[in-house]
Amino acid sequence: METSCIKPSFDTNRQILGHVLPLNTPFTVVLDSSEACNFKCNYCFRADSDKSVWGYAKEGKLMDWELFSQAVDQIMEFDEPVRMISLSNHGEPLCNRRLPDMVRYIKEKGITSRISIHTNASLLDEAYVCDLADSGIDKVVVSLQGMTSEKYKQVCGASVDINRLYDMLKLFSEKKRNTMLHVKVADVALEPGEEELFYERFLPIADRVFVEKIVPIWKGTEFSEQQAKTMVQNKYGALLPKQQCCPVLFHTIVVTPKGDVYPCTQLLSPKPLGNIKETTLKQLWNGEERKELLRRQLERCAPEICVGCYIRDNSIFTEEDLIDAYRGEILERLMKK
Numbered sequence: 001m002e003t004s005c006i007k008p009s010f011d012t013n014r015q016i017l018g019h020v021l022p023l024n025t026p027f028t029v030v031l032d033s034s035e036a037c038n039f040k041c042n043y044c045f046r047a048d049s050d051k052s053v054w055g056y057a058k059e060g061k062l063m064d065w066e067l068f069s070q071a072v073d074q075i076m077e078f079d080e081p082v083r084m085i086s087l088s089n090h091g092e093p094l095c096n097r098r099l100p101d102m103v104r105y106i107k108e109k110g111i112t113s114r115i116s117i118h119t120n121a122s123l124l125d126e127a128y129v130c131d132l133a134d135s136g137i138d139k140v141v142v143s144l145q146g147m148t149s150e151k152y153k154q155v156c157g158a159s160v161d162i163n164r165l166y167d168m169l170k171l172f173s174e175k176k177r178n179t180m181l182h183v184k185v186a187d188v189a190l191e192p193g194e195e196e197l198f199y200e201r202f203l204p205i206a207d208r209v210f211v212e213k214i215v216p217i218w219k220g221t222e223f224s225e226q227q228a229k230t231m232v233q234n235k236y237g238a239l240l241p242k243q244q245c246c247p248v249l250f251h252t253i254v255v256t257p258k259g260d261v262y263p264c265t266q267l268l269s270p271k272p273l274g275n276i277k278e279t280t281l282k283q284l285w286n287g288e289e290r291k292e293l294l295r296r297q298l299e300r301c302a303p304e305i306c307v308g309c310y311i312r313d314n315s316i317f318t319e320e321d322l323i324d325a326y327r328g329e330i331l332e333r334l335m336k337k
Contacts, residue, residue, distance in 0.1 A: 005208050006199065010317045017247055018326025022294060022334045025078040026285060027251040029113075030265065031071050032089040034096040035257055036060040039120055039156040041145065043214070045090075061257040062096045067276070071255050072106055074281040075113075085113045089254060089265055094123040103135035114138040120145065122160050124168040133175035142169060144185040147194045147201075155189060166201060173205040182208040238318070245297050245323045246312035250330075253285055263290050266309055291334065298331040 037060075075082055087093050087102060094117075096102075103115050116139035124132075132140075145155045152160040173181055183206040185198055195211055202209045230242050246264070254262045260272035261284050273284045284290065296302050316322060323330065 005203055005206065006210060007208055008210050008212075008317070012318070014318055014320040016320045017250065018323050018330065021250045021323065021326070021330045022337065023251060024286075025080040025082060026253045027083045028086060028253075029071075029075055029082050029084075029281070030086045030089050030252065030254040031063065031068060031102075032091065032254065032256050033063045033068070033087045033093045033099055033102060033117075034061075034091040035089075036062060036095040037090075037092040037120075038095065038123060039092065039145070039158050041156045043155075059258075060091070063257040065098060065101075067257070067259050068098075068102055069105065071259070071276055071281070072109060072111070074276055076109065076111065077280060077282045078285075081111070082113045085111070085115050086117070087115065088117045088119065089256075092120055092123070093117045094119055094121070094128070097128075100128075100131040100135035100137075103132075103137045107136055116141065118143060120156075121169060122158065122165055124165075124172065126168075126171065129168055129172045130175055133172055133177070133179065136177065137179050139180045139182065140172070141182045141184065142206075144183065144189065144198075146185070146189045147191070147197055151189060151191070169202075170205045180207045182206060182210070184210045184212050186214050187211050188214050240316055240319065241322065241324070243312050243316060243322060243324050244300050244302075245327060246302075246306065246309070246315075247321050247323050248311050248315045249294060249297055250323070253281065255281070263293055264311060266311055270305065286337075291337070294334055295331065298327045298334065300327075 075085065085106060087099060093099055099117070106113070106115055115137050117137065118141045121140075121142045145152050145160075147162065149160055149162045152158055152162065169181070169183065172179075183202045187195075190198065190211065198211065199209060248264045252264060254265055255276060256262070256272075259275045259277050261274050261276060261279075261281065262272050273287065273289055276284075279287075293303070297306075
């Protein structure tokens with residue numbers, strides 16, 4: 001079996017964050033094209049019948065074109081090019097049928113950022129495949145929920161023809177130009193003997209494939225054993241020191257379909273930093289409220305909203321992402337800004 005494509009979906013060419021933080025321009029801007037999702041996976045916050053306990057994707061909104069184009073225009077105001085624009089966060093991006101147009105719009109503006117989505121891919125049909133492939137999107141990460149239709153029903157509560165899903169991904173692989181297609185599946189979604197089947201089916205059509213480990217993602221989930229550890233295994237199987245400073249806050253900013261801006265992907269802050277209809281992304285990125293949040297992280301007095309959050313654990317992919325040891329020098333640079 002060809003194994004060169006069996007590797008995680010993240011970019012391994014990484015900077016040592018401790019040497020470059022704080023940033024004048026975010027590495028990643030998330031424009032959440034869709035809070036809606038066609039799945040209700042049993043490990044997801046959507047499986048909780050009491051949605052009032054969650055701060056994620058409450059309204060299931062889609063980002064409209066006017067707000068999207070406004071956000072893109074504001075991305076262009078940053079001092080340097082944003083490295084990546086993600087068009088997905090806590091929903092299924094393919095629920096927004098204008099997704100390919102969004103990709104084209106960003107590229108037509110001359111923005112050089114990599115454009116990516118994370119998707120379950122189940123909404124793809126031939127027309128959608130062709131439109132998405134034609135858009136020139138840079139990276140599509142497909143997360144499988146099993147290798148059989150029965151497993152999908154069990155995990156997602158959705159009827160998915162697994163053979164049709166495979167056919168659509170194969171067609172996308174044939175139609176795409178420079179898009180990187182990554183296909184992954186969680187280890188717990190595979191029955192005994194299915195890992196070999198996963199590689200046999202998807203290695204020929206994907207640029208990368210990987211079997212990930214389940215890790216806690218959403219704040220509010222019970223995972224006290226993970227919280228108590230001093231070493232944490234991430235979803236790629238790497239064992240790394242548990243951190244007190246969250247790196248995501250330092251390199252990512254999120255825009256919801258309503259235009260609200262959050263300093264990280266969890267969206268559980270009592271209030272957003274602001275809204276792009278009233279304040280620009282650049283102003284919010286450089287604003288005093290976000291600066292204070294970073295300061296508190298570096299001084300290890302994070303606000304209550306950060307307690308119990310797993311992002312600082314599972315967003316650390318390599319040693320280059322660790323910033324605890326650099327707290328002092330990052331703080332010194334931050335306070336001079």
